[in-house]
Amino acid sequence: MQGHSTYTPGTAFERWLDRRLPIVGLVHSSFVSFPTPKNLNYFWTFGAILSAMLVWQILTGIMLAMHYTPNDALAFASVEHIMRDVNYGWLLRYGHANGASMFFIAVYVHMFRGLYYGSYKEPREVLWLLGMIIFLLMMATGFMGYVLPWGQMSFWGATVITSLFGAIPVVGQSIVTWLWGGFSVGDPTLNRFFSLHYLLPFMIAGVVVLHVWALHVVGQNNPTGVEPKSTEDTVPFTPYATLKDIFATSVFFVFFAWFIFYIPNYLGDPDNYVEANRLATPAHIVPEWYFLPFYAILRSIPDKLGGVICMFGAIVMLFAVPWLDTSKVRSANYRPLYRWFFWILVIVAIGLGWLGAQEPKDWYVFISRLLTAYYFIHFLVILPLLGLIETPKPLPPSISEAVLAKTGQQAHA
Amino acid sequence: MATSTPDLADPSRRDFLYIATGAVGVVGAGALAWPFIDQMNPDASALALSSIEVDISAIQPGQIVTVQWRGKPVFIRNRTDKEMQDVKAVPLGDLKDPQADAARVKKGHENLLIVVGVCTHLGCIPLGHQGEYEGWFCPCHGSVYDPSGRIRKGPAPLNLEVPAYSFLSEKVVKIG
Amino acid sequence: MNANSKRMVLLRQGLLAVGLLVLVMPAVAAAQEAATEGYLPTIVKQSWSFAGPFGKFDKAQLQRGYKVYKEVCANCHSMKFVAFRNLSDEGGPGFTEDQVKTLAAGYKVQDGPNDAGDMFDRPGKPSDHFPSPFANEKAARAANGGGLPPDMSVLAKARSDEKRFPQWLFNAVLQYQEYGPDYIYNLITSYGKEPPVGVTCPTGNYNPAFIGTTPCLAMPQPIQDGSVTYDDGTKPTIDNYARDVSAFLMWTAEPKLEERKETGLKVIIFLIVLASLLYFTKRRVWSNVAH
Numbered sequence: 006m007q008g009h010s011t012y013t014p015g016t017a018f019e020r021w022l023d024r025r026l027p028i029v030g031l032v033h034s035s036f037v038s039f040p041t042p043k044n045l046n047y048f049w050t051f052g053a054i055l056s057a058m059l060v061w062q063i064l065t066g067i068m069l070a071m072h073y074t075p076n077d078a079l080a081f082a083s084v085e086h087i088m089r090d091v092n093y094g095w096l097l098r099y100g101h102a103n104g105a106s107m108f109f110i111a112v113y114v115h116m117f118r119g120l121y122y123g124s125y126k127e128p129r130e131v132l133w134l135l136g137m138i139i140f141l142l143m144m145a146t147g148f149m150g151y152v153l154p155w156g157q158m159s160f161w162g163a164t165v166i167t168s169l170f171g172a173i174p175v176v177g178q179s180i181v182t183w184l185w186g187g188f189s190v191g192d193p194t195l196n197r198f199f200s201l202h203y204l205l206p207f208m209i210a211g212v213v214v215l216h217v218w219a220l221h222v223v224g225q226n227n228p229t230g231v232e233p234k235s236t237e238d239t240v241p242f243t244p245y246a247t248l249k250d251i252f253a254t255s256v257f258f259v260f261f262a263w264f265i266f267y268i269p270n271y272l273g274d275p276d277n278y279v280e281a282n283r284l285a286t287p288a289h290i291v292p293e294w295y296f297l298p299f300y301a302i303l304r305s306i307p308d309k310l311g312g313v314i315c316m317f318g319a320i321v322m323l324f325a326v327p328w329l330d331t332s333k334v335r336s337a338n339y340r341p342l343y344r345w346f347f348w349i350l351v352i353v354a355i356g357l358g359w360l361g362a363q364e365p366k367d368w369y370v371f372i373s374r375l376l377t378a379y380y381f382i383h384f385l386v387i388l389p390l391l392g393l394i395e396t397p398k399p400l401p402p403s404i405s406e407a408v409l410a411k412t413g414q415q416a417h418a
Numbered sequence: 419m420a421t422s423t424p425d426l427a428d429p430s431r432r433d434f435l436y437i438a439t440g441a442v443g444v445v446g447a448g449a450l451a452w453p454f455i456d457q458m459n460p461d462a463s464a465l466a467l468s469s470i471e472v473d474i475s476a477i478q479p480g481q482i483v484t485v486q487w488r489g490k491p492v493f494i495r496n497r498t499d500k501e502m503q504d505v506k507a508v509p510l511g512d513l514k515d516p517q518a519d520a521a522r523v524k525k526g527h528e529n530l531l532i533v534v535g536v537c538t539h540l541g542c543i544p545l546g547h548q549g550e551y552e553g554w555f556c557p558c559h560g561s562v563y564d565p566s567g568r569i570r571k572g573p574a575p576l577n578l579e580v581p582a583y584s585f586l587s588e589k590v591v592k593i594g
Numbered sequence: 595m596n597a598n599s600k601r602m603v604l605l606r607q608g609l610l611a612v613g614l615l616v617l618v619m620p621a622v623a624a625a626q627e628a629a630t631e632g633y634l635p636t637i638v639k640q641s642w643s644f645a646g647p648f649g650k651f652d653k654a655q656l657q658r659g660y661k662v663y664k665e666v667c668a669n670c671h672s673m674k675f676v677a678f679r680n681l682s683d684e685g686g687p688g689f690t691e692d693q694v695k696t697l698a699a700g701y702k703v704q705d706g707p708n709d710a711g712d713m714f715d716r717p718g719k720p721s722d723h724f725p726s727p728f729a730n731e732k733a734a735r736a737a738n739g740g741g742l743p744p745d746m747s748v749l750a751k752a753r754s755d756e757k758r759f760p761q762w763l764f765n766a767v768l769q770y771q772e773y774g775p776d777y778i779y780n781l782i783t784s785y786g787k788e789p790p791v792g793v794t795c796p797t798g799n800y801n802p803a804f805i806g807t808t809p810c811l812a813m814p815q816p817i818q819d820g821s822v823t824y825d826d827g828t829k830p831t832i833d834n835y836a837r838d839v840s841a842f843l844m845w846t847a848e849p850k851l852e853e854r855k856e857t858g859l860k861v862i863i864f865l866i867v868l869a870s871l872l873y874f875t876k877r878r879v880w881s882n883v884a885h
Contacts, residue, residue, distance in 0.1 A: 043885045068457050085675040085747065088850070090461040093453035095850040096857070244879050252872040259865045266858020267647060267769045275754035275774075278847075279744070288807065359759065408884050435878060439871040446868055466679045466721035 053250030123335030156277030230335025297361030331392030469594030659842025741812030750774030
């Protein structure tokens, strides 16, 4: 009994429904009988954690929208109204603001997991591309959400980021004016950002459905990178993966709760508790932490257009990763060189994030340039070359044998 | 060996663990739902505005003044002697929602009727000095109230609501 | 084969060196910065009753802080998001509703328009917000030599530490969220110090705690020993005034702090119980699968 059963409608009602809309069968094949590699580690639970965060953000967001006022004269006060007067308003707002950060923490772990285990490789390219679209939508949503409280950092962050489009030759300034709906960030900008901030999460949810669909066509990758060969290699998604996912999600929420309840303003900027003032820029403009690596890349280039191109390029380049990586071996566990470069990339990304928060003085700019260059070299040079020069370790014949070897070793030790 | 059947060795312990986990999960979901529901209840600033003070000294006999309380209209009617005699003369048995006029006003201020100006049928605002009894008439669905604000004809089930109020002085009434 | 493995070793060592370099970079940079940077405010951490996971406001301290705010700060600083009724809210200074009524009635609040279309002043009600000392920003600037006294409602959350590595990591674990009151306390108590040689304040007042590009701020020393009379026998010193008003401002900025921390404890304990149960359930389900 392998459990990879197909759904057979039991009751008369189920049979009636199944002939008209086979939705139960669809859910069953996607989330119950779906064969899951049995050797997945906890890095594979971040997909479920991300789904939970998306639901959490949409729920708290809808509740907040019931009390928030998108008007440049009232927005800041309406957020204070939520914090002070609305029942559990403080919980909704802190939960939503910190939820955005948790969402990005989870998505970065998810993406680096994909990079380490080569989860983007044939036949999972479309899965990776859909994930990148979700990432882009998340960035847009996070950015516009940060503008809504209409504090100093909201206002000046919006000004700086929208001004990036001014770097586009010829039409740049017209585009910026169009984005603003005026000659500076103002009430029209706030209103459209609110509208789009409400819309985009539902677009994310739509692309998530496609992402899950694509996943279920090609199946999950696993730490060996070797495709499951028999039913011995897999377990049914429910209860095995579901329970593991729910457990991991509950642990993640302990971490999340620490932020909501004990250090709710830790990841925020104090300047955002000062109402937007269009006549005074804060001394030190920083975006939310999850944009810092890209912000550091932007600032490291001494040319406006060049900086914008590099910043967007740093993200767009990731779309091409399935084709930049020439190695046929998926998992870095069997790629002795790539493994090193992977960890260097992680450190470089964290380094860029740290630099993005610093004031752009000479010595920081120099290091930022170094790390920016390395970031591009990693994807454009190292990744294609490694596949050609690296001698991978021998792959296990199957997941089961890899597991057996590992557990055997443990028994030995 | 991979199999899909979980350990069945000790069914009672296994069941207890599953039931406990499930129960704790359900409790958590319930507790989480409450803030999401409660946030739609009136907030602290709305609750704080629950009373108003009105100067009644300038209201002439026969006049109805409308003030706003909790976002709703409140009618303050200085009734004429004839209106008061008329409403007192009605036998309680003739009323849909029997209530004596004396129970709807404050002693010593019988001329002053204070009612919430919301039709008890479906929430429209009745028009003053109109309808068969010259009390109120609701244009939406034809409910007729007398000068005591009691329902006399039409679909409304109850008399116009008398809010909690008190006289702070001869001139000032506190509603709410 | 042998040459190949030698090359591997060399490469590994090279990569390790690069990795280490990137890792130590922030520390080197911080040291470099500390050596070159001109002005850094001096903020000495204080201990607060509301710090930490079980933190609660000291009601008597908040009441004293309110008195300092009312008699001193409120002459220039508005507090527009706080209502009188908040003073009797759970987790606040703990005034009774009757006390709040009396206290609110002591303020003049503009209302209107009346039936003639005019605005008029009336005694405050608990539902009113604290009236602002100036009609608008221009009036505030005109009365303060061009400087704008900031609104105090969320001031204690609007000032924060530079997030320096690695201190910011410790702050997350130790739940350090009291930078605002620390700053306000330090600012009030750091007036009147002798500026170091070469530092002058051509405009404004020298204060080594001030967060800015220079240690000069527009606000003159706001309070002296004895400016406010405490009713509970607390010594009327600048130090006490500063401490009490900082606590009060933390409360105005974060009135749900106690509710938040209490809820947090319950939520985290609950989640840990749930996670443990789920862990054992998961283990049991997986117990017959080698993985």
